[in-house]
Amino acid sequence: xxxxxxxxxxxxxxxxxxxxxxxxxxxxxxxxxxxxxxxxxxxxxxxxxxxxxxxxxxxxxxxxxxxxxxxxxxxxxxxxxxxxxxxxxxxxxxxxxxxxxxxxxxxxxxxxxxxxxxx
Amino acid sequence: xxxxxxxxxxxxxxxxxxxxxxxxxxxxxxxxxxxxxxxxxxxxxxxxxxxxxxxxxxxxxxxxxxxxxxxxxxxxxxxxxxxxxxxxxxxxxxxxxxxxxxxxxxxxxxxxxxxxxxxxxxxxxxxxxxxxxxxxxxxxxxxxxxxxxxxxxxxxxxxxxxxxxxxxxxxxxxxxxxxxxxxxxxxxxxxxxxxxxxxxxxxxxxxxxxxxxxxxxxxxxxxxxxxxxxxxx
Numbered sequence: 163x164x165x166x167x168x169x170x171x172x173x174x175x176x177x178x179x180x181x182x183x184x185x186x187x188x189x190x191x192x193x194x195x196x197x198x199x200x201x202x203x204x205x206x207x208x209x210x211x212x213x214x215x216x217x218x219x220x221x222x223x224x225x226x227x228x229x230x231x232x233x234x235x236x237x238x239x240x241x242x243x244x245x246x247x248x249x250x251x252x253x254x255x256x257x258x259x260x261x262x263x264x265x266x267x268x269x270x271x272x273x274x275x276x277x278x279x280x281x
Numbered sequence: 282x283x284x285x286x287x288x289x290x291x292x293x294x295x296x297x298x299x300x301x302x303x304x305x306x307x308x309x310x311x312x313x314x315x316x317x318x319x320x321x322x323x324x325x326x327x328x329x330x331x332x333x334x335x336x337x338x339x340x341x342x343x344x345x346x347x348x349x350x351x352x353x354x355x356x357x358x359x360x361x362x363x364x365x366x367x368x369x370x371x372x373x374x375x376x377x378x379x380x381x382x383x384x385x386x387x388x389x390x391x392x393x394x395x396x397x398x399x400x401x402x403x404x405x406x407x408x409x410x411x412x413x414x415x416x417x418x419x420x421x422x423x424x425x426x427x428x429x430x431x432x433x434x435x436x437x438x439x440x441x442x443x444x445x446x447x448x449x450x451x452x453x454x455x456x457x458x459x460x461x462x463x464x465x466x467x468x469x470x471x472x473x474x475x476x477x478x479x480x481x482x483x484x485x486x487x488x489x490x491x492x493x494x495x496x497x498x499x500x501x502x503x504x505x506x507x508x509x510x511x512x513x514x
Binding site: 259262263266267269270274 | 333334335336337338339341345348349352353356451
């Protein structure tokens with residue numbers, strides 16, 4: 163692997179690691195979500211320092227280009243995250259719908275009561 | 282027996298007053314309009330005319346609107362809830378026939394079908410074909426012949442009000458709920474009704490969307506069939 167690429171990768175993955183910690187501190191991330199991202203960034207750091215890991219994985223699956231092995235890992239990871247996000251969004255949507263229904267019923271009740279009192 | 286008419290309305294400013302006038306003739310029924318976050322004058326018309334209504338603070342679609350109606354029916358102790366669309370397609374003259382069928386035949390839900398007698402507004406050829414496909418799938422899955430699975434003109438008893446208040450499909454709910462109720466062992470009946478052509482507004486299902494509609498509804502039917510069958514066992 164090209165030395166400049168390696169240095170760039172190491173720097174990037176370390177910045178990524180610091181960013182996660184920063185956002186966690188500012189409470190833009192919660193601990194549960196951050197674990198996944200920490201895991202990802204640690205793997206990134208390891209791979210950029212020891213690219214042999216990638217070679218090992220590539221040869222294990224019979225992948226000729228080790229960049230392809232990297233793509234495979236990253237895409238699998240992203241798929242997982244996208245799927246998880248989708249589930250979370252749907253859950254949130256359902257909660258929001260429940261809230262909308264409950265609030266609307268309550269609101270109409272309050273309107274009715276205040277109309278009665280006005281009379 | 283407390284009876285409620287639930288009228289889901291989304292942008293129905295042209296027809297809502299006609300529908301309300303027709304409903305007011307049936308004094309033994311209460312009715313509630315569920316204004317599904319309409320962007321037109323529906324809301325102000327309802328307030329001006331002092332009509333009992335619930336306005337959803339955000340648009341939820343037909344499923345969310347109907348679920349709100351069933352929740353309201355449950356909270357206020359209604360024994361029977363009838364869904365009547367706001368666009369004037371459903372003729373309230375048949376209301377009492379629904380009640381008779383519910384009580385006399387021990388049905389849990391009664392659906393008004395425009396195809397039993399084949400009279401009145403019969404919809405377009407393509408829609409009838411879509412309806413036939415859905416009927417056939419329901420027949421294969423549950424063994425029960427439903428002639429008008431997409432009809433939104435329906436009445437149900439307290440058990441079903443409870444079921445629907447807890448869980449109701451988000452969009453295109455009609456065929457899906459029929460399958461769910463049949464699989465769960467409820468008795469679903471049909472009575473012949475006449476439907477009118479809509480007064481104003483436009484159908485929620487355009488020709489462009491119909492293929493998507495069919496695929497989605499068929500998937501929903503199958504999914505509802507298999508997931509509820511497990512629960513029953």
